[in-house]
Amino acid sequence: MKIFAVGPIDIGPIAGLQFNLQFMLNHIKVSSESTPEANIFDFSVAELGEMAKRLRRHVITMTATAGSGHPGGS
Numbered sequence: 001m002k003i004f005a006v007g008p009i010d011i012g013p014i015a016g017l018q019f020n021l022q023f024m025l026n027h028i029k030v031s032s033e034s035t036p037e038a039n040i041f042d043f044s045v046a047e048l049g050e051m052a053k054r055l056r057r058h059v060i061t062m063t064a065t066a067g068s069g070h071p072g073g074s
Contacts, residue, residue: 043051056071065070 059071063071
């Protein structure tokens with residue numbers, strides 16, 4: 001049974017949002033001190049800011065494509 005696919009996975013066909021699992025896996029840091037609440041990813045502030053910007057654009061695109069809703073609620 002294959003649970004995870006490595007590579008771009010289209011999770012938002014309307015907005016064309018791409019989630020690259022391999023990219024995320026490359027940024028995981030695991031240690032014996034990690035807790036479930038701990039941030040296991042080692043993204044920089046700049047990388048997180050860029051991801052947030054892309055996600056905000058996708059929210060606007062999806063809201064406009066759907067023709068309803070308000071981006072403030074996302």
